[in-house]
Amino acid sequence: xxxxxxxxxxxxxxxxxxxxxxxxxxxxxxxxxxxxxxxxxxxxxxxxxxxxxxxxxxxxxxxxxxxxxxxxxxxxxxxxxxxxxxxxxxxxxxxxxxxxxxxxxxxxxxxxxxxxxxxxxxxxxxxxxxxxxxxxxxxxxxxxxxxxxxxxxxxxxxxxxxxxxxxxxxxxxxxxxxxxxxxxxxxxxxxxxxxxxxxxxxxxxxxxxxxxxxxxxxxxxxxxxxxxxxxxxxxxxxxxxxxxxxxxxxxxxxxxxxxxxxxxxxxxxxxxxxxxxxxxxxxxxxxxxxxxxxxxxxxxxxxxxxxxxxxxxxxxxxxxxxxxxxxxxxxxxxxxxxxxxxxxxxxxxxxxxxxxxxxxxxxxxxxxxxxxxxxxxxxxxxxxxxxxxxxxxxxxxxxxxxxxxxxxxxxxxxxxxxxxxxxxxxxxxxxxxxxxxxxxxxxxxxxxxxxxxxxxxxxxxxxxxxxxxxx
Numbered sequence: 001x002x003x004x005x006x007x008x009x010x011x012x013x014x015x016x017x018x019x020x021x022x023x024x025x026x027x028x029x030x031x032x033x034x035x036x037x038x039x040x041x042x043x044x045x046x047x048x049x050x051x052x053x054x055x056x057x058x059x060x061x062x063x064x065x066x067x068x069x070x071x072x073x074x075x076x077x078x079x080x081x082x083x084x085x086x087x088x089x090x091x092x093x094x095x096x097x098x099x100x101x102x103x104x105x106x107x108x109x110x111x112x113x114x115x116x117x118x119x120x121x122x123x124x125x126x127x128x129x130x131x132x133x134x135x136x137x138x139x140x141x142x143x144x145x146x147x148x149x150x151x152x153x154x155x156x157x158x159x160x161x162x163x164x165x166x167x168x169x170x171x172x173x174x175x176x177x178x179x180x181x182x183x184x185x186x187x188x189x190x191x192x193x194x195x196x197x198x199x200x201x202x203x204x205x206x207x208x209x210x211x212x213x214x215x216x217x218x219x220x221x222x223x224x225x226x227x228x229x230x231x232x233x234x235x236x237x238x239x240x241x242x243x244x245x246x247x248x249x250x251x252x253x254x255x256x257x258x259x260x261x262x263x264x265x266x267x268x269x270x271x272x273x274x275x276x277x278x279x280x281x282x283x284x285x286x287x288x289x290x291x292x293x294x295x296x297x298x299x300x301x302x303x304x305x306x307x308x309x310x311x312x313x314x315x316x317x318x319x320x321x322x323x324x325x326x327x328x329x330x331x332x333x334x335x336x337x338x339x340x341x342x343x344x345x346x347x348x349x350x351x352x353x354x355x356x357x358x359x360x361x362x363x364x365x366x367x368x369x370x371x372x373x374x375x376x377x378x379x380x381x382x383x384x385x386x387x388x389x390x391x392x393x394x395x396x397x398x399x400x401x402x403x404x405x406x407x408x409x410x411x412x413x414x415x416x417x418x419x420x421x422x423x424x425x426x427x428x429x430x431x432x433x434x435x436x437x438x439x440x441x442x443x444x445x446x447x448x449x450x451x452x453x454x455x456x457x458x459x460x461x462x463x464x465x466x467x468x469x470x471x
Contacts, residue, residue, distance in 0.1 A: 042437025
């Protein structure tokens with residue numbers, strides 16, 4: 001029973017008619033039904049929690065609270081729609097409303113239009129991100145948000161049509177008889193030199209097909225741009241990862257007639273007390289070590305000598321504390337540095353500072369930093385797994401422009417995605433299903449978005465048509 005997927009287990013339990021087990025069966029099937037309704041029908045009881053995605057783990061917590069009889073509680077959910085197909089988002093909104101109807105307060109931090117639209121009260125924060133945010137722009141009903149003229153309001157009310165003139169593939173890369181995990185001997189042809197969206201409900205086999213089979217089959221040509229951590233060290237930052245930190249240090253060195261190593265906190269410029277870490281770790285006997293901000297450099301990681309030199313009135317710390325947008329203006333006449341800063345801005349990272357530790361970035365931000373690194377390359381196959389995770393609707397438009405530019409430069413872009421607005425702008429769609437778990441594992445549609453809207457009878461196609469109807 002523990003090996004069974006929830007849908008199968010639910011059916012087996014309901015076949016038990018012995019009155020001695022009635023209470024247990026009813027309790028179990030109620031919990032299983034909630035997990036199925038929130039889009040987790042493909043999980044089993046013996047699935048290790050460490051193997052769950054962030055979205056799956058959050059949904060399990062939601063189910064747990066749904067079974068609680070507590071009232072008067074405040075529940076806070078941070079982007080619960082992450083990794084969800086529109087069908088499952090719809091199910092989840094019903095559970096959120098049910099939690100509210102029990103007499104609880106439900107706060108949801110979210111970008112998904114379907115989740116925002118069912119709110120009793122919407123609070124819009126902005127106007128932009130980072131230092132340009134931090135203000136309450138609107139509070140009220142969803143209908144009022146659409147009329148508010150804020151960035152969120154405009155994005156919610158914008159109508160995005162299906163692409164009418166999709167690009168055609170130069171060739172197709174075949175995948176034959178894939179049977180890993182729940183894939184049922186799948187054969188499919190992946191188009192090149194176009195933007196392909198691979199979609200399907202959670203657990204349908206999208207990642208198995210693309211990441212576990214296709215990517216390994218064409219490993220030499222595929223660049224995987226996922227949301228995994230970029231580096232294990234806390235010293236890496238956008239400026240170092242994208243490779244323009246050396247150029248900044250050389251400018252400071254040339255301006256002041258000193259060694260460029262003086263402006264590296266991994267070298268001569270490091271604070272002598274903390275060795276460039278910005279923190280001091282004190283080991284305590286029989287207790288966990290205590291970490292404190294370095295009292296000498298106050299967390300800057302640099303020595304006084306390194307901070308005494310200036311370039312255009314700014315020292316190295318001032319420069320690392322600049323956002324990409326501010327730095328693009330500051331280095332307007334340096335082609336090499338400016339090019340990398342423009343890549344950050346194009347990738348939707350204008351608010352990131354040049355020295356922000358990469359370990360502090362969200363999964364979506366990490367993915368965009370990786371994208372920025374590859375921006376000037378062409379001819380590769382770029383594989384992205386849910387690049388819109390954590391993105392505001394206006395940022396989704398920027399990411400789509402960015403991906404489109406990759407294709408225009410001769411690359412192939414494959415996106416595993418649930419976002420309907422991304423599907424509308426694809427050249428080609430591969431829909432995996434028809435459902436999740438054992439109910440999935442097949443390719444149920446291939447073709448253009450227009451063909452999907454007109455001809456396909458899949459769960460994804462139905463939700464795509466709905467989104468076009470409501471605008």
